Amino acid sequence: MIRIPSPAGVTDDVAARFREEGFLVVDRLVDDDVVDEIRAAYDELIEGQVAARGDRLLGDLIRQVKHPSKDHPFFESNGAVDAGAELARRLFGRPRLTKVYEMLIDKPGGTPHETPWHQDVGYFGKPVAAPGTRTDLDDVQIWLALDPVDVDNGCMQFVPRKQGAPSLAHRVASGDADDEGRLIELDEPIDTATAVACPLQPGGCTVHLVGTPHYTGANLTDRPRRAYIFNIGPRAMAEASEQALASTWGDSARL
Numbered sequence: 001m002i003r004i005p006s007p008a009g010v011t012d013d014v015a016a017r018f019r020e021e022g023f024l025v026v027d028r029l030v031d032d033d034v035v036d037e038i039r040a041a042y043d044e045l046i047e048g049q050v051a052a053r054g055d056r057l058l059g060d061l062i063r064q065v066k067h068p069s070k071d072h073p074f075f076e077s078n079g080a081v082d083a084g085a086e087l088a089r090r091l092f093g094r095p096r097l098t099k100v101y102e103m104l105i106d107k108p109g110g111t112p113h114e115t116p117w118h119q120d121v122g123y124f125g126k127p128v129a130a131p132g133t134r135t136d137l138d139d140v141q142i143w144l145a146l147d148p149v150d151v152d153n154g155c156m157q158f159v160p161r162k163q164g165a166p167s168l169a170h171r172v173a174s175g176d177a178d179d180e181g182r183l184i185e186l187d188e189p190i191d192t193a194t195a196v197a198c199p200l201q202p203g204g205c206t207v208h209l210v211g212t213p214h215y216t217g218a219n220l221t222d223r224p225r226r227a228y229i230f231n232i233g234p235r236a237m238a239e240a241s242e243q244a245l246a247s248t249w250g251d252s253a254r255l
Protein backbone atom coordinates (compact mmCIF):
# COMPACT_ATOMS: atom_id res chain seq x y z
CA MET A 1 0.00 0.00 0.00
CA ILE A 2 1.19 3.52 -0.76
CA ARG A 3 1.19 5.65 2.41
CA ILE A 4 2.40 9.25 2.49
CA PRO A 5 2.48 11.65 5.45
CA SER A 6 0.92 14.60 3.62
CA PRO A 7 0.22 15.85 0.06
CA ALA A 8 3.83 17.10 -0.06
CA GLY A 9 4.86 13.42 -0.07
CA VAL A 10 3.71 12.93 -3.68
CA THR A 11 6.79 12.15 -5.76
CA ASP A 12 6.94 10.91 -9.37
CA ASP A 13 7.29 7.38 -7.99
CA VAL A 14 4.21 7.78 -5.74
CA ALA A 15 2.19 9.18 -8.66
CA ALA A 16 3.21 6.29 -10.93
CA ARG A 17 2.40 3.67 -8.28
CA PHE A 18 -0.97 5.35 -7.60
CA ARG A 19 -1.95 4.84 -11.24
CA GLU A 20 -0.91 1.15 -10.93
CA GLU A 21 -2.61 0.39 -7.57
CA GLY A 22 -5.56 2.78 -7.76
CA PHE A 23 -5.51 3.99 -4.16
CA LEU A 24 -3.29 5.48 -1.49
CA VAL A 25 -3.41 6.71 2.11
CA VAL A 26 -2.49 10.21 3.30
CA ASP A 27 -1.89 10.23 7.06
CA ARG A 28 -2.64 13.95 7.34
CA LEU A 29 -4.59 15.85 4.70
CA VAL A 30 -5.69 18.62 7.10
CA ASP A 31 -4.80 19.65 10.63
CA ASP A 32 -6.98 19.41 13.73
CA ASP A 33 -8.38 22.96 13.40
CA VAL A 34 -9.80 22.15 9.96
CA VAL A 35 -11.13 18.79 11.20
CA ASP A 36 -12.97 20.64 14.00
CA GLU A 37 -14.51 23.08 11.50
CA ILE A 38 -15.65 20.24 9.23
CA ARG A 39 -17.12 18.27 12.14
CA ALA A 40 -19.14 21.31 13.25
CA ALA A 41 -20.63 21.84 9.77
CA TYR A 42 -21.12 18.08 9.25
CA ASP A 43 -23.02 17.74 12.53
CA GLU A 44 -25.27 20.70 11.65
CA LEU A 45 -26.42 18.79 8.57
CA ILE A 46 -26.62 15.33 10.14
CA GLU A 47 -28.43 16.61 13.24
CA GLY A 48 -30.85 18.64 11.11
CA GLN A 49 -29.98 22.17 12.35
CA VAL A 50 -29.38 22.92 8.67
CA ALA A 51 -31.79 21.15 6.30
CA ALA A 52 -30.20 19.57 3.22
CA ARG A 53 -31.98 18.61 0.01
CA GLY A 54 -29.50 15.79 -0.52
CA ASP A 55 -30.20 14.17 2.85
CA ARG A 56 -31.42 10.61 2.30
CA LEU A 57 -30.78 6.92 2.88
CA LEU A 58 -28.43 5.39 0.33
CA GLY A 59 -30.07 2.17 -0.82
CA ASP A 60 -32.77 2.84 1.81
CA LEU A 61 -30.12 1.90 4.39
CA ILE A 62 -27.18 4.24 4.91
CA ARG A 63 -27.36 7.94 5.84
CA GLN A 64 -25.93 10.09 3.08
CA VAL A 65 -26.02 13.83 2.38
CA LYS A 66 -25.30 14.45 -1.29
CA HIS A 67 -24.12 17.88 -2.52
CA PRO A 68 -23.87 19.37 1.01
CA SER A 69 -22.45 22.68 -0.33
CA LYS A 70 -25.83 23.42 -1.95
CA ASP A 71 -27.34 23.94 1.49
CA HIS A 72 -24.31 24.60 3.69
CA PRO A 73 -21.77 27.08 2.27
CA PHE A 74 -18.93 25.68 4.38
CA PHE A 75 -18.73 22.73 2.00
CA GLU A 76 -18.31 24.90 -1.09
CA SER A 77 -14.74 25.69 -0.24
CA ASN A 78 -12.73 24.77 2.84
CA GLY A 79 -9.29 23.60 3.92
CA ALA A 80 -9.95 19.98 2.98
CA VAL A 81 -11.07 20.81 -0.57
CA ASP A 82 -8.02 23.05 -1.01
CA ALA A 83 -5.66 20.36 0.27
CA GLY A 84 -7.41 17.65 -1.78
CA ALA A 85 -7.17 19.72 -4.95
CA GLU A 86 -3.45 20.28 -4.34
CA LEU A 87 -3.00 16.55 -3.79
CA ALA A 88 -4.82 15.64 -7.03
CA ARG A 89 -2.82 18.22 -9.02
CA ARG A 90 0.40 16.67 -7.73
CA LEU A 91 -0.77 13.12 -8.46
CA PHE A 92 -1.80 13.84 -12.03
CA GLY A 93 0.59 16.68 -12.84
CA ARG A 94 -2.41 18.75 -13.99
CA PRO A 95 -2.81 22.28 -12.56
CA ARG A 96 -6.47 22.94 -13.36
CA LEU A 97 -8.34 20.21 -11.46
CA THR A 98 -11.32 21.24 -9.35
CA LYS A 99 -14.10 19.87 -7.09
CA VAL A 100 -16.46 17.65 -9.07
CA TYR A 101 -18.69 16.03 -6.46
CA GLU A 102 -19.19 15.85 -2.68
CA MET A 103 -21.13 13.89 -0.08
CA LEU A 104 -21.21 12.95 3.58
CA ILE A 105 -21.71 9.32 4.62
CA ASP A 106 -22.54 8.74 8.24
CA LYS A 107 -22.34 5.35 9.94
CA PRO A 108 -22.96 5.98 13.63
CA GLY A 109 -22.14 3.25 16.14
CA GLY A 110 -24.36 0.21 15.66
CA THR A 111 -24.97 0.75 11.93
CA PRO A 112 -25.48 -2.82 10.66
CA HIS A 113 -25.05 -2.08 6.95
CA GLU A 114 -22.03 -2.66 4.74
CA THR A 115 -21.31 -0.53 1.71
CA PRO A 116 -20.84 -3.43 -0.73
CA TRP A 117 -17.84 -3.87 -3.02
CA HIS A 118 -18.18 -1.58 -6.03
CA GLN A 119 -16.36 0.75 -8.38
CA ASP A 120 -17.55 4.37 -8.49
CA VAL A 121 -17.70 4.09 -12.29
CA GLY A 122 -20.61 1.68 -11.73
CA TYR A 123 -22.71 4.74 -10.80
CA PHE A 124 -21.99 6.44 -14.14
CA GLY A 125 -25.03 4.72 -15.73
CA LYS A 126 -28.50 3.94 -14.46
CA PRO A 127 -29.31 1.54 -12.98
CA VAL A 128 -25.61 0.68 -13.42
CA ALA A 129 -22.89 1.46 -15.96
CA ALA A 130 -22.19 -1.25 -18.53
CA PRO A 131 -19.06 -3.31 -17.94
CA GLY A 132 -16.16 -1.97 -19.99
CA THR A 133 -16.99 1.70 -19.27
CA ARG A 134 -13.82 3.80 -19.39
CA THR A 135 -11.92 4.29 -16.16
CA ASP A 136 -8.87 6.25 -17.34
CA LEU A 137 -10.16 9.54 -15.89
CA ASP A 138 -7.89 11.84 -13.87
CA ASP A 139 -10.48 12.07 -11.13
CA VAL A 140 -9.89 11.09 -7.50
CA GLN A 141 -12.28 10.46 -4.69
CA ILE A 142 -10.99 11.64 -1.33
CA TRP A 143 -12.48 9.95 1.76
CA LEU A 144 -11.59 12.10 4.77
CA ALA A 145 -11.96 10.60 8.25
CA LEU A 146 -13.51 12.86 10.90
CA ASP A 147 -13.18 10.13 13.55
CA PRO A 148 -10.61 7.39 14.15
CA VAL A 149 -11.61 4.59 11.74
CA ASP A 150 -10.65 0.93 11.55
CA VAL A 151 -12.17 -2.30 10.26
CA ASP A 152 -14.60 -2.52 13.20
CA ASN A 153 -16.30 0.84 12.56
CA GLY A 154 -16.19 0.77 8.75
CA CYS A 155 -12.91 2.10 7.37
CA MET A 156 -12.30 1.99 3.62
CA GLN A 157 -10.96 -1.23 2.07
CA PHE A 158 -9.61 -1.55 -1.47
CA VAL A 159 -8.63 -4.19 -3.99
CA PRO A 160 -5.78 -2.77 -6.10
CA ARG A 161 -6.64 -2.12 -9.76
CA LYS A 162 -4.75 -0.23 -12.44
CA GLN A 163 -6.11 3.09 -13.74
CA GLY A 164 -7.81 2.46 -17.08
CA ALA A 165 -8.55 -1.26 -16.59
CA PRO A 166 -12.05 -1.94 -18.03
CA SER A 167 -14.89 -1.50 -15.55
CA LEU A 168 -16.55 -4.56 -14.03
CA ALA A 169 -20.24 -5.58 -14.03
CA HIS A 170 -22.49 -4.13 -11.32
CA ARG A 171 -26.07 -4.64 -10.12
CA VAL A 172 -28.38 -2.77 -7.76
CA ALA A 173 -27.91 -4.02 -4.19
CA SER A 174 -30.80 -2.10 -2.61
CA GLY A 175 -33.10 0.86 -3.17
CA ASP A 176 -35.11 1.88 -6.22
CA ALA A 177 -33.11 1.02 -9.37
CA ASP A 178 -34.32 4.22 -11.10
CA ASP A 179 -33.39 6.50 -8.22
CA GLU A 180 -30.15 8.45 -7.69
CA GLY A 181 -30.05 6.94 -4.19
CA ARG A 182 -29.71 3.32 -5.28
CA LEU A 183 -26.86 1.34 -3.72
CA ILE A 184 -24.88 -0.79 -6.17
CA GLU A 185 -22.53 -3.73 -5.87
CA LEU A 186 -20.20 -5.72 -8.08
CA ASP A 187 -21.87 -8.46 -10.10
CA GLU A 188 -18.70 -10.44 -10.75
CA PRO A 189 -16.06 -11.85 -8.42
CA ILE A 190 -12.92 -10.00 -7.37
CA ASP A 191 -10.09 -11.36 -5.27
CA THR A 192 -11.02 -9.93 -1.87
CA ALA A 193 -8.14 -11.94 -0.37
CA THR A 194 -5.98 -9.09 -1.70
CA ALA A 195 -8.14 -6.42 0.00
CA VAL A 196 -6.27 -3.76 1.96
CA ALA A 197 -8.00 -2.13 4.95
CA CYS A 198 -7.03 1.51 5.57
CA PRO A 199 -7.40 2.60 9.20
CA LEU A 200 -7.06 6.37 9.63
CA GLN A 201 -6.86 9.03 12.31
CA PRO A 202 -9.05 12.15 11.99
CA GLY A 203 -7.66 14.40 9.27
CA GLY A 204 -6.25 11.44 7.35
CA CYS A 205 -7.76 10.28 4.08
CA THR A 206 -7.82 7.61 1.44
CA VAL A 207 -7.68 8.53 -2.23
CA HIS A 208 -8.97 6.30 -5.03
CA LEU A 209 -9.79 6.26 -8.73
CA VAL A 210 -13.17 5.66 -10.41
CA GLY A 211 -12.23 2.06 -11.22
CA THR A 212 -10.78 1.00 -7.86
CA PRO A 213 -13.00 -1.59 -6.12
CA HIS A 214 -13.77 -0.59 -2.53
CA TYR A 215 -15.94 -1.54 0.44
CA THR A 216 -16.73 -0.45 3.99
CA GLY A 217 -18.09 -2.74 6.68
CA ALA A 218 -20.84 -2.20 9.23
CA ASN A 219 -20.04 -0.07 12.26
CA LEU A 220 -20.07 -2.78 14.90
CA THR A 221 -18.74 -0.45 17.62
CA ASP A 222 -20.32 2.28 19.75
CA ARG A 223 -17.99 4.82 18.11
CA PRO A 224 -19.01 7.34 15.43
CA ARG A 225 -17.83 7.01 11.82
CA ARG A 226 -18.18 10.34 10.07
CA ALA A 227 -16.75 10.59 6.54
CA TYR A 228 -16.50 13.68 4.32
CA ILE A 229 -16.06 12.53 0.74
CA PHE A 230 -15.34 14.61 -2.36
CA ASN A 231 -13.96 14.25 -5.85
CA ILE A 232 -11.36 16.37 -7.56
CA GLY A 233 -11.14 16.12 -11.35
CA PRO A 234 -11.16 17.96 -14.68
CA ARG A 235 -13.30 21.09 -15.04
CA ALA A 236 -15.40 19.42 -17.76
CA MET A 237 -16.48 16.75 -15.26
CA ALA A 238 -17.37 19.44 -12.70
CA GLU A 239 -19.48 21.31 -15.28
CA ALA A 240 -21.27 18.11 -16.37
CA SER A 241 -22.00 17.26 -12.74
CA GLU A 242 -23.36 20.78 -12.08
CA GLN A 243 -25.60 20.57 -15.16
CA ALA A 244 -26.93 17.15 -14.17
CA LEU A 245 -27.78 18.48 -10.72
CA ALA A 246 -29.47 21.58 -12.14
CA SER A 247 -31.66 19.37 -14.34
CA THR A 248 -32.75 17.44 -11.23
CA TRP A 249 -33.02 20.24 -8.67
CA GLY A 250 -33.68 23.15 -11.05
CA ASP A 251 -32.31 26.61 -10.37
CA SER A 252 -32.55 25.91 -6.65
CA ALA A 253 -29.41 23.76 -7.14
CA ARG A 254 -27.50 27.02 -6.78
CA LEU A 255 -27.25 28.24 -3.21
Ligand SMILES: O=C(O)CCC(=O)C(=O)O
Pocket residue numbers: 105115120141143154214215216227229
Ligand atom coordinates in the same frame (compact mmCIF):
# COMPACT_ATOMS: atom_id res chain seq x y z
O1 LIG B 1 -18.24 5.51 3.40
C1 LIG B 1 -18.73 4.50 2.90
O2 LIG B 1 -19.34 3.67 3.55
C2 LIG B 1 -18.60 4.22 1.43
C3 LIG B 1 -17.85 5.24 0.69
C4 LIG B 1 -17.77 4.95 -0.77
O3 LIG B 1 -18.19 3.96 -1.28
C5 LIG B 1 -17.11 5.93 -1.61
O4 LIG B 1 -16.55 6.92 -1.09
O5 LIG B 1 -17.13 5.76 -2.84
